[in-house]
Amino acid sequence: MVELIAQFAVNGLIVGLNYSLTAIGLTMIFGIMNIANFAHGQFYMLGGFFAYFLAQALGLNYFVALAVAVVAVACVGWAFERLVFTRLRRATLLSSVLATIGIGILLEALAHVVWGPQPENIPAPFSPIAVEIGPVYLTESRIFAFLTTIATLVALQLFLARTRFGTAMRAAFQQQEAALLVGIDVDRLHAFTFALGAGLAALGGALLGTLFSVYPTMGDLATLKAFIVVILGGLGSIVGATIGGLILGVAEGLGTMVASAWKDAVGFLLVILILLYKPDGLFKR
Amino acid sequence: MASSSADRGRSRLRLVAWALGVAAALACPWVLGEGYHLHLVIMSLIFAIAAASLGLIVGYAGLLSLGHTAFFGLGAYVSALLFLHGGVPLWGGMLAGATVAAAVAFLLGRAILGVRGHRFVIVTVAFAEIMRLVAYNWVDVTRGPQGLPGILAPTLALPGLGAIDFAAKTNFYYLALAVAFACIALLSRIARSPLGWGFLALRENEQLGESIGVGAFRHAMLAFVIGAFFAGIGGALYAHYLNIVSPDVFFFSNTTMLLVMVVMGGLGTIVGPVVGAFVFTALPEYLRVASDYRLVFFGSLLIVAVLFFPRGLVELGERVAAAWRHFAGRR
Numbered sequence: 001m002v003e004l005i006a007q008f009a010v011n012g013l014i015v016g017l018n019y020s021l022t023a024i025g026l027t028m029i030f031g032i033m034n035i036a037n038f039a040h041g042q043f044y045m046l047g048g049f050f051a052y053f054l055a056q057a058l059g060l061n062y063f064v065a066l067a068v069a070v071v072a073v074a075c076v077g078w079a080f081e082r083l084v085f086t087r088l089r090r091a092t093l094l095s096s097v098l099a100t101i102g103i104g105i106l107l108e109a110l111a112h113v114v115w116g117p118q119p120e121n122i123p124a125p126f127s128p129i130a131v132e133i134g135p136v137y138l139t140e141s142r143i144f145a146f147l148t149t150i151a152t153l154v155a156l157q158l159f160l161a162r163t164r165f166g167t168a169m170r171a172a173f174q175q176q177e178a179a180l181l182v183g184i185d186v187d188r189l190h191a192f193t194f195a196l197g198a199g200l201a202a203l204g205g206a207l208l209g210t211l212f213s214v215y216p217t218m219g220d221l222a223t224l225k226a227f228i229v230v231i232l233g234g235l236g237s238i239v240g241a242t243i244g245g246l247i248l249g250v251a252e253g254l255g256t257m258v259a260s261a262w263k264d265a266v267g268f269l270l271v272i273l274i275l276l277y278k279p280d281g282l283f284k285r
Numbered sequence: 286m287a288s289s290s291a292d293r294g295r296s297r298l299r300l301v302a303w304a305l306g307v308a309a310a311l312a313c314p315w316v317l318g319e320g321y322h323l324h325l326v327i328m329s330l331i332f333a334i335a336a337a338s339l340g341l342i343v344g345y346a347g348l349l350s351l352g353h354t355a356f357f358g359l360g361a362y363v364s365a366l367l368f369l370h371g372g373v374p375l376w377g378g379m380l381a382g383a384t385v386a387a388a389v390a391f392l393l394g395r396a397i398l399g400v401r402g403h404r405f406v407i408v409t410v411a412f413a414e415i416m417r418l419v420a421y422n423w424v425d426v427t428r429g430p431q432g433l434p435g436i437l438a439p440t441l442a443l444p445g446l447g448a449i450d451f452a453a454k455t456n457f458y459y460l461a462l463a464v465a466f467a468c469i470a471l472l473s474r475i476a477r478s479p480l481g482w483g484f485l486a487l488r489e490n491e492q493l494g495e496s497i498g499v500g501a502f503r504h505a506m507l508a509f510v511i512g513a514f515f516a517g518i519g520g521a522l523y524a525h526y527l528n529i530v531s532p533d534v535f536f537f538s539n540t541t542m543l544l545v546m547v548v549m550g551g552l553g554t555i556v557g558p559v560v561g562a563f564v565f566t567a568l569p570e571y572l573r574v575a576s577d578y579r580l581v582f583f584g585s586l587l588i589v590a591v592l593f594f595p596r597g598l599v600e601l602g603e604r605v606a607a608a609w610r611h612f613a614g615r616r
Contacts, residue, residue, distance in 0.1 A: 099591045106584030113577045227407045268415045
């Protein structure tokens with residue numbers, strides 16, 4: 001029984017780290033650009049499909065395909081920021097949300113046209129045989145997803161803490177006007193933030209797509225879950241998003257043990273509880 | 286006086302427009318026949334109710350609710366369950382569905398309308414998703430993904446005249462027309478009442494509104510509950526027209542579609558969402574020729590509209606009207 005719980009908890013932890021990755025991108029876009037990005041899941045989906053396309057159709061090495069896919073989706077995000085969101089900087093909440101919904105519909109429909117509705121598997125060089133680590137069994141692909149996500153989170157933290165641009169981003173997070181006063185270039189900052197957010201979502205999609213499969217509508221639930229995580233952790237908080245993702249993942253993992261049909265409801269119930277008792281999230285920034 | 290004659294001219298024009306509109310609405314089944322086109326008009330009428338009610342919430346009170354389809358679906362499910370288990374016809378189902386939708390909106394509103402803004406937006410999405418999961422997984426009551434079939438349209442017995450069976454498409458059309466007309470008339474009455482002005486005050490400047498006695502929370506709640514009530518009516522109509530309801534009514538894409546109708550039709554009006562409902566019910570159907578590219582086109586259209594026509598079709602109409610007046614005035 002204990003082994004079973006440990007197994008479900010660890011599975012949940014790995015999926016949860018993935019949620020963190022996607023949600024951090026979302027919370028950064030929100031914190032810096034003040035945009036609730038309803039197309040976030042579609043960038044996640046695109047990451048999965050780009051990796052699939054590069055590895056399957058072009059026969060690229062899986063690891064190369066993963067990296068190229070992430071960069072490509074970041075470029076797509078950058079393009080949308082330049083084409084759409086620059087013009088909406090002073091627009092209402094409604095306009096920017098509608099624009100992201102439009103982008104989401106567009107990307108999902110394009111994926112549907114290009115790759116069709118059926119789920120596809122990303123070809124990866126991992127053995128399907130599970131490795132025994134202590135009380136739990138893990139496949140290589142899960143271990144790889146786990147390590148890659150951890151490495152990305154650490155790199156992101158170092159980038160934000162140590163580099164000049166990262167400092168500028170943190171400044172804009174805390175005080176938008178003051179950041180402008182000291183001469184931070186908003187255009188570059190916003191374009192970079194959106195590209196980075198899209199890229200993080202893409203990595204999430206490509207990694208989880210390797211564990212399961214990729215299909216055009218996979219982004220819908222991903223967007224909702226990313227928002228759940230962001231609410232759990234407090235809107236605009238990176239630490240909150242990281243821990244929120246882990247909480248959601250583990251709660252879902254343990255929820256699967258009890259009643260797998262209701263697994264996806266766990267997060268939504270958590271959100272309602274949080275909003276009733278801790279409306280600013282668990283980790284208010 | 287010039288202005289009074291212009292007023293008289295305008296009111297005469299309005300009368301003619303009304304007469305034409307009523308005549309067109311009544312003649313619809315004869316012109317379109319019993320087939321697919323009439324079906325689209327009936328669907329448009331049903332969505333017009335839902336879109337107009339969302340228009341009150343989004344366009345007037347400025348609350349971006351992304352869970353409106355949850356109230357539509359609640360109305361559909363409640364009336365369906367009442368019909369299947371208690372034999373309650375549409376009339377009772379409509380009232381019950383709308384009441385339940387409004388009551389749920391009240392409870393949800395109490396939890397989340399205190400702070401409006403991004404969190405409200407996100408929670409409304411999550412709420413609709415919860416409703417979908419419940420409809421999907423509570424198989425004992427909802428039959429899960431299979432949905433609830435066999436919800437029949439009502440009959441209306443008229444003393445001395447026999448009974449009208451609304452299962453016939455033409456008859457249902459007149460029923461939908463009457464219900465939609467009543468709902469939309471009520472909604473625009475509300476929108477033009479002091480309550481509607483309060484909603485606008487809430488949207489434009491909350492602090493200023495509070496200072497002249499417009500309670501922000503109270504008005505937000507009223508808009509949310511009234512909107513949910515009418516969405517519930519639309520949902521009940523939908524269930525009894527299609528004879529089936531499934532968890533798909535709770536899909537986020539339905540909310541998106543309603544929102545598109547509202548925003549593209551025109552924010553801050555009731556007629557805009559109604560026009561939007563007709564355009565965006567018919568458009569995707571006729572675009573079916575280009576099936577796969579339909580949503581590509583749709584998404585692009587949405588982005589372009591947000592960038593260049595933020596006030597929707599009504600803005601387009603106003604511009605045309607202004608150009609015409611300018612032209613007529615110069616003559």
